[in-house]
Amino acid sequence: MHHVILGAGPAGVIAAETIRKHAPADRITLVGDEPEPPYSRMAIPYLLIGNVDESGTYLRKSPTHFTDLRIDVVRARAKSVDVEKRNVELSDGQVLAFDKLLIATGSTPVRPPIRGIDCAGVHNCWTLDDARAIMALAVPGARVLQLGAGFIGCIIMEALAARGVQLSVVEMGDRMVPRMMGPTAGGMIRDWCEAKGVKVYTGTKVESIESAAPLKVRLSDGTHVAADLVISAAGVKPSIGFLENSGITCLLGVLTDEHLQTNVPGIYAAGDCAEAFDKVSGQTIVSAIQPNAAEQARVAALNMVGQTGELKGVTQINVLDTLGLVSTSFGNWQGVAGGQHVELTDKAAGRHLSLQFKDDVMVGCNSVGWTDHVGVMRGLVEGQVRLGEWKDRLMHDPTRLMDAYLASAQAQGQWSGAADERRR
Structure with missing residues (x-):
C-alpha cells in the first residue's frame, strides 16, 4: 500500500507518523515544496524574536527522523491530481502513483492587488526564506510598515516590536483583528498597541508602494509613509489551486466528511486546506489553526490504514497575545x-x-x-x-x-x- 501525503507541515508529518505506527510495512511518501526539513510556520515569530534558531522551528529535531521511520521525503510541489489513474504529477516531473492520498498542502499568503506589491523590500512572513529577508531588514530603528492587523498580523507584529523597529500597521477593517473581535474589543487592542508605540491605521488601505530607498507607501487616507521594509500580512487562503478540474470537490477548502475523506474514495484532506464540519456553527469551515490540523491529520491517517476514525468536529479557537495583551475568541x-x-x-x-x-x-x-x-x-x-x-x-x-x-x-x-x- 502506497500512501502519498501532499504537504510537509504539521498535518502532513503527523499523518505520516500515524500511518507508520499502524501500518509498519506500507510505503509512505511525504511531499513538501521547501528546501528545509519540515518546520512549523507558527515558530517563525520566535525565530524573528531570537528565541530559537532555524533548527528550533523544525517539527522533528533528529536529522534522520524520517529516514528512521522509512518515510520518503520528496521536495517538490504538486501540479495536478488524476483521480482516475490514481497519481499525482509533481513540479519536478515525477508522477507518483498512490493507493491512498492525503491533501495537506496548507495555506498560501493572499497577495493584495496593490501597485508595487512586488517591489524589493516587500515581503510576506510565511516561510523561513521570508524570515531571513525580514531579519536582514528589521534592524533596530528600521521603519517597518505592516499590511494587515488580523490574527497572523498581530503575531508578526509582536515579533517585529521585539526587534526594536519603528512599526506602523495598516488594516482595511474598521478595527484590529476584525475576523476575531467585535468593535469594542478590536478598539481596545488598537489603543493598547498605540500605547506601546505602534502607529495603527484602521479603515485604511495601502494604495501603492514606490520602489525607492526608502520605500514610499501611499495610503487611502492620503498619508504617505516611508518604510525600509513592508510586510504583507493580508491573510491566507487554502493552497488548492492544483486541484482545479481534478473532480475533487472544493469549496473554500477541500470538502471532507467526518472521516476527513473527500468525495473521491481513498483521497483525504487535513489541515489548513481542508473544509470540515464545525459542530458549533453547524457548517463546514476551514479552521486554520494547528491543534485542529493535528487532530484532522490523525483521524485521516487512521482511516487511510483501514481503521475507523471520526472527527468530532472543529471549532473556531483563537487565543492571541498582542504585545502582552491576551485576547480570545471562541465559536x-x-x-x-x-x-x-x-x-x-x-x-x-x-x-x-x-x-x-x-x-x-x-x-x-x-x-x-x-x-x-x-x-x-x-x-x-x-x-x-x-x-x-x-x-x-x-x-x-x-x-x-x-x-x-x-x-x-x-x-x-x-x-x-x-x-x-x-x-x-
Whole structure:
C-alpha cells in the first residue's frame, strides 16, 4: 500500500507518523515544496524574536527522523491530481502513483492587488526564506510598515516590536483583528498597541508602494509613509489551486466528511486546506489553526490504514497575545439569529468579556485582558453545555463562568477539566 501525503507541515508529518505506527510495512511518501526539513510556520515569530534558531522551528529535531521511520521525503510541489489513474504529477516531473492520498498542502499568503506589491523590500512572513529577508531588514530603528492587523498580523507584529523597529500597521477593517473581535474589543487592542508605540491605521488601505530607498507607501487616507521594509500580512487562503478540474470537490477548502475523506474514495484532506464540519456553527469551515490540523491529520491517517476514525468536529479557537495583551475568541463570537448576549467592559483596566447564547447554550465568546478561565470558556462553547438556570445567572454576571461550568457540566459528565483548572 502506497500512501502519498501532499504537504510537509504539521498535518502532513503527523499523518505520516500515524500511518507508520499502524501500518509498519506500507510505503509512505511525504511531499513538501521547501528546501528545509519540515518546520512549523507558527515558530517563525520566535525565530524573528531570537528565541530559537532555524533548527528550533523544525517539527522533528533528529536529522534522520524520517529516514528512521522509512518515510520518503520528496521536495517538490504538486501540479495536478488524476483521480482516475490514481497519481499525482509533481513540479519536478515525477508522477507518483498512490493507493491512498492525503491533501495537506496548507495555506498560501493572499497577495493584495496593490501597485508595487512586488517591489524589493516587500515581503510576506510565511516561510523561513521570508524570515531571513525580514531579519536582514528589521534592524533596530528600521521603519517597518505592516499590511494587515488580523490574527497572523498581530503575531508578526509582536515579533517585529521585539526587534526594536519603528512599526506602523495598516488594516482595511474598521478595527484590529476584525475576523476575531467585535468593535469594542478590536478598539481596545488598537489603543493598547498605540500605547506601546505602534502607529495603527484602521479603515485604511495601502494604495501603492514606490520602489525607492526608502520605500514610499501611499495610503487611502492620503498619508504617505516611508518604510525600509513592508510586510504583507493580508491573510491566507487554502493552497488548492492544483486541484482545479481534478473532480475533487472544493469549496473554500477541500470538502471532507467526518472521516476527513473527500468525495473521491481513498483521497483525504487535513489541515489548513481542508473544509470540515464545525459542530458549533453547524457548517463546514476551514479552521486554520494547528491543534485542529493535528487532530484532522490523525483521524485521516487512521482511516487511510483501514481503521475507523471520526472527527468530532472543529471549532473556531483563537487565543492571541498582542504585545502582552491576551485576547480570545471562541465559536460564534458574533452571536446567532435569535440569540442573546451580555458584555462587560472595563476600559480603564483593559478588560472586556462578551458571551453569546442560543437558548441555554453558550455558542461563542470574546475576551480581552481577561485571562481567568480561558479553558472554561472554550469548554462551554466546544462542549455545547446546556446551562439551564445558569444561563440567566451569566446574563446577570458573566464573570461566574467557572461556577456555571462546574454546576452545569458536572451533571453532564464534562466537568473534570474545569475542576482541575480550579484546583490549580
